Amino acid sequence: xxxxxxxxxxxxxxxxxxxxxxxxxxxxxxxxxxxxxxxxxxxxxxxxxxxxxxxxxxxxxxxxxxxxxxxxxxxxxxxxxxxxxxxxxxxxxxxxxxxxxxxxxxxxxxxxxxxxxxxxxxxxxxxxxxxxxxxxxxxxxxxxxxxxxxxxxxxxxxxxxxxxxxxxxxxxxxxxxxxxxxxxxxxxxxxxxxxxxxxxxxxxxxxxxxxxxxxxxxxxxxxxxxxxxxxxxxxxxxxxxxxxxxxxxxxxxxxxxxxxxxxxxxxxxxxxxxxxxxxxxxxxxxxxxxxxxxxxxxxxxxxxxxxxxxxxxxxxxxxxxxxxxxxx
Amino acid sequence: xxxxxxxxxxxxxxxxxxxxxxxxxxxxxxxxxxxxxxxxxxxxxxxxxxxxxxxxxxxxxxxxxxxxxxxxxxxxxxxxxxxxxxxxxxxxxxxxxxxxxxxxxxxxxxxxxxxxxxxxxxxxxxxxxxxxxxxxxxxxxxxxxxxxxxxxxxxxxxxxxxxxxxxxxxxxxxxxxxxxxxxxxxxxxxxxxxxxxxxxxxxxxxxxxxxxxxxxxxxxxxxxxxxxxxxxxxxxxxxxxxxxxxxxxxxxxxxxxxxxxxxxxxxxxxxxxxxxxxxxxxxxxxxxxxxxxxxxxxxxxxxxxxxxxxxxxxxxxxxxxxxxxxxxxxxxxxxxxxxxxxxxxxxxxxxxxxxxxxxxxxxxxxxxxxxxxxxxxxxxxxxxxxxxxxxxxxxxxxxxxxxxxxxxxxxxxxxxxxxxxxxxxxxxxxxxxxxxxxxxxxxxxxxxxxxxxxxxxxxxxxxxxxxxxxxxxxxxxxxxxxxxxxxxxxxxxxxxxxxxxxxxxxxx
Numbered sequence: 030x031x032x033x034x035x036x037x038x039x040x041x042x043x044x045x046x047x048x049x050x051x052x053x054x055x056x057x058x059x060x061x062x063x064x065x066x067x068x069x070x071x072x073x074x075x076x077x078x079x080x081x082x083x084x085x086x087x088x089x090x091x092x093x094x095x096x097x098x099x100x101x102x103x104x105x106x107x108x109x110x111x112x113x114x115x116x117x118x119x120x121x122x123x124x125x126x127x128x129x130x131x132x133x134x135x136x137x138x139x140x141x142x143x144x145x146x147x148x149x150x151x152x153x154x155x156x157x158x159x160x161x162x163x164x165x166x167x168x169x170x171x172x173x174x175x176x177x178x179x180x181x182x183x184x185x186x187x188x189x190x191x192x193x194x195x196x197x198x199x200x201x202x203x204x205x206x207x208x209x210x211x212x213x214x215x216x217x218x219x220x221x222x223x224x225x226x227x228x229x230x231x232x233x234x235x236x237x238x239x240x241x242x243x244x245x246x247x248x249x250x251x252x253x254x255x256x257x258x259x260x261x262x263x264x265x266x267x268x269x270x271x272x273x274x275x276x277x278x279x280x281x282x283x284x285x286x287x288x289x290x291x292x293x294x295x296x297x298x299x300x301x302x303x304x305x306x307x308x309x310x311x312x313x314x315x316x317x318x319x320x321x322x323x324x325x326x327x328x329x330x331x332x333x334x335x336x337x338x339x340x341x342x343x344x345x346x347x348x349x350x351x352x353x354x355x356x357x
Numbered sequence: 358x359x360x361x362x363x364x365x366x367x368x369x370x371x372x373x374x375x376x377x378x379x380x381x382x383x384x385x386x387x388x389x390x391x392x393x394x395x396x397x398x399x400x401x402x403x404x405x406x407x408x409x410x411x412x413x414x415x416x417x418x419x420x421x422x423x424x425x426x427x428x429x430x431x432x433x434x435x436x437x438x439x440x441x442x443x444x445x446x447x448x449x450x451x452x453x454x455x456x457x458x459x460x461x462x463x464x465x466x467x468x469x470x471x472x473x474x475x476x477x478x479x480x481x482x483x484x485x486x487x488x489x490x491x492x493x494x495x496x497x498x499x500x501x502x503x504x505x506x507x508x509x510x511x512x513x514x515x516x517x518x519x520x521x522x523x524x525x526x527x528x529x530x531x532x533x534x535x536x537x538x539x540x541x542x543x544x545x546x547x548x549x550x551x552x553x554x555x556x557x558x559x560x561x562x563x564x565x566x567x568x569x570x571x572x573x574x575x576x577x578x579x580x581x582x583x584x585x586x587x588x589x590x591x592x593x594x595x596x597x598x599x600x601x602x603x604x605x606x607x608x609x610x611x612x613x614x615x616x617x618x619x620x621x622x623x624x625x626x627x628x629x630x631x632x633x634x635x636x637x638x639x640x641x642x643x644x645x646x647x648x649x650x651x652x653x654x655x656x657x658x659x660x661x662x663x664x665x666x667x668x669x670x671x672x673x674x675x676x677x678x679x680x681x682x683x684x685x686x687x688x689x690x691x692x693x694x695x696x697x698x699x700x701x702x703x704x705x706x707x708x709x710x711x712x713x714x715x716x717x718x719x720x721x722x723x724x725x726x727x728x729x730x731x732x733x734x735x736x737x738x739x740x741x742x743x744x745x746x747x748x749x750x751x752x753x754x755x756x757x758x759x760x761x762x763x764x765x766x767x768x769x770x771x772x773x774x775x776x777x778x779x780x781x782x783x784x785x786x787x788x789x790x791x792x793x794x795x796x797x798x799x800x801x802x803x804x805x806x807x808x809x810x811x812x813x814x815x816x817x818x819x820x821x822x823x824x825x826x827x828x829x830x831x832x833x834x835x836x837x838x839x840x841x842x843x844x845x846x847x848x849x850x851x852x853x854x855x856x857x858x859x860x861x862x863x864x865x
Contacts, residue, residue: 044372221718225718225719225721226710226716226717226718226719227709227710227711227715227716227717227718227719228710228716228717230703230706230707230710230719231710231711231716233696233698233699233703234696234699234703234707237696237697237698237699238692238693238695238696238697240693241693241694241695241696241707242696242707242711243656243675243676244654244656244676244686244688244693244694245676245680245694245707245708245711245760246675246676246677246680246681246708246711246712247677247707247710247711248675248677248711248713251713255716304696304698304699305698
């Protein structure tokens with residue numbers, strides 16, 4: 030009655046490709062990125078040159094860094110909507126404080142609100158168990174409110190952008206954007222933290238099964254507090270960089286980057302439910318989003334159509350990518 | 358003339374990446390039969406069940422229901438074909454009351470209530486929130502819910518595993534009646550007694566393949582075990598008993614529990630756990646054993662009484678404090694202990710990173726050595742080690758224990774670690790626990806399978822109604838004695854009953 034053995038049937042090419050992609054989830058992302066660049070070159074021959082490359086990287090870096098914050102938080106199954114506010118506050122404050130203070134002092138002052146936001150987030154999520162979405166949305170709104178109050182006190186003093194930040198944000202050396210000086214060490218650090226440190230391992234484990242980490246002796250609030258503070262601090266640094274790039278401090282400086290930072294992490298394969306993903310994918314995700322924006326800009330469509338297309342492509346890419354790498 | 362099968366699955370295969378969970382499984386169920394599905398852990402039982410019930414898609418294979426090819430793409434498809442499963446885990450939505458749970462699956466209420474009464478739960482309140490219903494009763498409700506839609510094929514996955522004896526008996530009764538009325542039952546269980554009493558035939562899986570279909574008759578157990586284990590047929594060996602392994606003369610006390618009470622369940626428990634022993638805990642469902650283990654592991658705070666570790670009183674506020682005192686807890690439910698999406702290595706090494714001082718860079722080499730030696734010691738099959746959720750249940754359980762071997766915990770609290778895992782792995786776990794005890798570690802071992810007491814433990818601490826009712830040395834802790842003690846009967850009850858039968862001689 031039992032069936033004779035037909036084990037070890039050879040895998041079809043399709044299956045093999047899927048298995049390969051599931052083992053190397055970065056490959057399909059990079060292929061997609063190159064594909065987008067190719068489309069761009071076809072639509073507008075000659076646009077892809079070293080200058081364009083430098084510019085793309087320059088604009089992708091703040092997004093990639095902010096998405097780095099998001100990736101870390103998403104690994105634990107959370108989300109941080111206050112990164113935009115932390116960055117905006119840092120950018121706005123450094124621009125206004127630099128008028129009267131030495132630039133180093135201004136930058137230090139600018140990072141304080143970011144740390145406070147991170148601390149409050151960490152206590153709220155870690156100790157009082159408020160859902161991260163609500164907690165960070167709340168601190169984000171409070172932060173913006175505080176910034177408006179602050180703006181009234183400095184409205185007459187004008188703004189000034191520290192030379193170092195302008196150099197970092199807009200400068201190009203031998204064809205490479207100077208922002209890489211900040212980005213490369215930070216990215217290396219984030220990847221190292223995620224892969225090779227106890228803290229990083231706890232992030233994954235927490236997002237996967239919080240109860241199990243408790244039984245293994247992990248104190249939830251410690252990890253969460255450290256995570257949100259680290260995340261906000263990094264967001265603050267991004268704010269400094271971004272204000273140097275844009276050179277126009279406003280109350281919604283980095284706000285437009287918040288949701289793309291979530292999108293970049295998700296496109297990069299980080300699960301919004303936690304426990305899976307990593308920063309390397311996020312970097313490629315940020316590049317994809319930046320190239321996509323350029324692509325849609327040169328298509329000369331009305332703004333509305335461009336947004337519709339952008340949203341649709343992000344959805345499509347994410348859905349397709351998750352299907353490929355999950356390999357059920 | 359042969360009767361055509363109600364369900365006929367052939368060549369079913371399922372791959373997860375490079376790992377084949379199921380390679381070539383076949384299952385054929387005739388109308389009116391109770392068909393056992395058996396196999397060691399990791400043989401592919403759960404995978405086959407999930408495919409049949411539409412929970413996951415098959416990579417290959419053909420499934421026929423009543424002779425017609427049937428594509429099961431979702432649980433709803435399977436239901437329409439008349440195949441209704443009762444899974445190993447309770448499936449009621451915890452935050453809804455029972456009535457809402459029934460509405461959710463469009464279960465007719467009247468027949469449901471009838472079945473519930475039939476199954477031995479006379480006073481069910483449909484308005485009760487599912488979360489508040491005891492686990493054993495939830496299982497019964499799951500079954501009643503399945504029966505109420507009158508399925509042609511009922512699939513029971515380890516239905517009796519979490520049930521106390523009286524409820525299990527009712528369940529078996531109902532299954533028998535089901536088959537008499539011409540319906541079929543697929544029955545998955547590790548308990549030979551039940552299978553012998555209940556089933557007509559058994560399909561045996563090994564390594565993802567159907568290796569045989571046998572008729573259940575006297576003496577078939579040996580044949581099934583042979584099929585399940587394949588080449589490595591090995592008689593269950595008794596672990597050395599306490600007397601044999603030297604019986605160290607003066608074992609010091611590791612943990613002293615005095616008058617411990619937790620909430621309303623655990624009321625007054627005192628015992629000593631000594632270095633170098635495996636102390637068994639025996640209790641019926643819900644007698645306070647969960648609370649006892651949780652208190653010792655630092656998960657809940659006791660409401661009264663003391664715990665002393667190495668002579669010093671302790672009050673744990675968080676599991677980490679118990680771990681620092683060298684006390685590790687292995688929960689019965691693997692999903693409570695494992696980060697399922699992480700690798701074997703990360704799971705085993707998880708406690709290393711827990712403390713704030715260990716958040717820094719991980720030394721790959723030292724960690725690798727510790728993890729590897731734990732893996733080797735437990736013989737964990739690491740072919741699918743990138744994600745623990747792809748390991749078989751038995752291997753997952755080994756990972757939960759390996760973690761504390763690697764962390765070198767001095768005391769391990771094992772809560773029913775062999776529930777729902779195969780014979781071979783059980784033997785390995787018994788052997789390991791004995792070895793650990795010989796090395797001077799202490800182990801507290803709760804088990805719901807009484808024969809394990811004789812195989813692993815030095816003593817059996819019996820808890821009933823939140824109190825220790827007896828502590829039996831292993832020599833006299835056979836199943837009848839333990840059962841009597843677990844129901845709160847005195848140790849010489851047997852003699853009393855005998856005497857009573859011969860008209861009323863009362864013990865002096």
